[in-house]
Amino acid sequence: MLITSAIITGLxxxxxxxxxxxxxxxxxxxxxxxxxxxxxxxxxxAVLGYTFAVTLGWPLPIAILAALTICALFGLxxxxxxxxxxxxxxxxxxxxxxxxxxxxxxxxxxxxxGKEPRNFPSxxxxxxxxxxxxxxxxxxxxxxxxxxxxxxxxxLVLKKTKYGKAMSAVVQKPEAxxxxxxxxxFVIAAAFAISTVLAGVAGLLIAPLFNVSSGMxxxxxxxxxxxxxxxxxxxxxxxxxxxxxxGLVEALTTAYLGSSYTQIIAFSMIIIVLFAMPNxxxxxxxxxxx
Numbered sequence: 001m002l003i004t005s006a007i008i009t010g011l012x013x014x015x016x017x018x019x020x021x022x023x024x025x026x027x028x029x030x031x032x033x034x035x036x037x038x039x040x041x042x043x044x045x046a047v048l049g050y051t052f053a054v055t056l057g058w059p060l061p062i063a064i065l066a067a068l069t070i071c072a073l074f075g076l077x078x079x080x081x082x083x084x085x086x087x088x089x090x091x092x093x094x095x096x097x098x099x100x101x102x103x104x105x106x107x108x109x110x111x112x113x114g115k116e117p118r119n120f121p122s123x124x125x126x127x128x129x130x131x132x133x134x135x136x137x138x139x140x141x142x143x144x145x146x147x148x149x150x151x152x153x154x155x156l157v158l159k160k161t162k163y164g165k166a167m168s169a170v171v172q173k174p175e176a177x178x179x180x181x182x183x184x185x186f187v188i189a190a191a192f193a194i195s196t197v198l199a200g201v202a203g204l205l206i207a208p209l210f211n212v213s214s215g216m217x218x219x220x221x222x223x224x225x226x227x228x229x230x231x232x233x234x235x236x237x238x239x240x241x242x243x244x245x246x247g248l249v250e251a252l253t254t255a256y257l258g259s260s261y262t263q264i265i266a267f268s269m270i271i272i273v274l275f276a277m278p279n280x281x282x283x284x285x286x287x288x289x290x
Contacts, residue, residue: 002255002256003252003255004131004132004133004134005134005136005255006248006251006252006254006255006256007248007251007252008131008134008136008140008141009140009247009251010244010247010248010249010250010251010252011140011143011144011244011247011248012139012140012141012143012144012209012247013247013250013251014144014147014243014244014245014246014247014248014250015143015144015145015146015147015148015240015243015244015247016143016147016202016205016206016220016243016247017220017223017224017227017242017243017246017247018147018150018151018227018239018240018241018242018243018244019146019147019150019198019199019201019202019205019243020038020039020042020198020199020202020220020221020224020243021224021225021227021228021231021233021239021240021242021243022150022151022154022195022198022236022239022240023035023038023041023194023195023196023198023199023224024038024195024224024225024228024233024239025154025228025233025234025235025236025239026154026167026191026194026195026198026236027188027191027192027195028228028233028234029158029167029168029233029234030167030168030170030187030188030191031083031087031170031188031191033083033087033094034098034225034228034233035075035078035079035083035098035192035195035196036095036098036099036102036221036225037078037082037098037099037101037102037105037221038102038195038196038199038217038221038224038225039102039199039217039218039219039220039221039222039224040101040102040103040105040106040217040218040221041071041074041075041102041195041196041199041200041203041217042199042200042202042203042206042216042217042220042221043105043106043109043203043213043214043215043216043217044067044070044071044074044105044109044196044199044200044203044217045067045068045071045199045200045201045202045203045204046120046203046204046206046207046212046216047109047113047203047212047214048063048066048067048070048071048200049063049064049067049120049203049204049207050118050120050207050212051113052066052067053120054118054120054121064204067200067204068197068200068201068204071196071197071199071200072193072194072196072197072200073193074105074196075192075193075194075195075196075197076189076192076193078098078101078192078196079188079189079191079192079193080189082094082097082098082100082101083097083098083192084185084188102217102221106214106215106217106218107214109214110214110215113214114214115213115214115215116213117211117212117213117216118211118212118213119208119211119212120207120208120211120212121208122139122207122208124137124138124139124142124208125137125138125139125208125209137209139205139208139209140209142205143205143206144244146201146205147240147243147244148240150198150201150240151236151237151239151240154236155236155237158236163187166182166187167187167190167191169182170182170184170187170188199217202220203216203217206220223246224243226246226267226270227239227242227243227245227246228242229270229274229280230242230245230246230270230273230274230280230281231243231280231281231282231283232279232280232281232282232283232284233280233283234283234284235280235281235282235283235284237282238280238281238282238283241281241282242280242281245269245281246266246269246270249265249266249269250262250266253265253266
């Protein structure tokens with residue numbers, strides 16, 4: 001019973017980490033940069049979903065669409081003002097700029113939304129169903145499905161579609177891509193918009209299981225970046241697999257040893273795996289880490 005409950009919880013958490021990590025993956029493979037405000041993007045999706053659906057009473061589909069649209073716009077702002085000016089000059093200052101952007105967003109939401117955590121009611125997280133004799137919310141089962149589906153779609157888009165091949169060409173041979181008529185700035189901006197939408201989806205999915213607050217994205221963002229590196233940031237499947245693995249280790253450690261040991265065991269696992277596999281579980285050997 002205990003191990004089944006831990007596995008269900010771990011897979012749900014792990015898939016959420018995987019969704020966030022996919023955002024790191026897509027910006028890295030397209031532009032060799034990442035958005036360190038990804039955790040804040042997750043928080044933004046959850047807060048906006050709560051505001052539109054609960055506070056304003058909008059129909060849930062419209063609330064979700066509006067929240068994800070704003071998340072996409074935030075991604076465009078991050079790329080245009082926090083990444084592009086520095087990347088164009090060959091500077092790595094975008095690292096700190098995206099961190100600062102996330103902190104600014106967190107505090108703007110703190111002053112407007114408030115600091116008190118709030119419950120996001122959902123019919124998918126109200127009545128538990130029995131799985132092998134263990135109660136689980138339907139949402140806990142849906143999150144891993146969404147994470148795996150996102151990895152499949154992203155892999156197919158990058159490898160099989162004209163747009164995906166254009167995205168890959170931008171980072172591999174940017175000059176050649178421009179000569180072939182590919183709008184490299186548009187492709188990179190789109191990658192950042194997709195990354196923040198993925199974070200927003202993660203926030204909306206996890207919101208009914210956790211309280212919604214302005215500070216909810218910080219720890220999730222750190223863990224998601226850790227899982228992106230663990231899985232191999234150049235591999236969509238790698239980061240999702242690493243997210244699942246990390247979530248399982250967290251849940252099993254908490255269940256059997258207690259929460260005091262959770263971070264010690266989980267991050268020790270990351271160190272050990274990266275020591276043995278420096279490029280991550282499925283990362284390419286030629287990839288340069290950030």
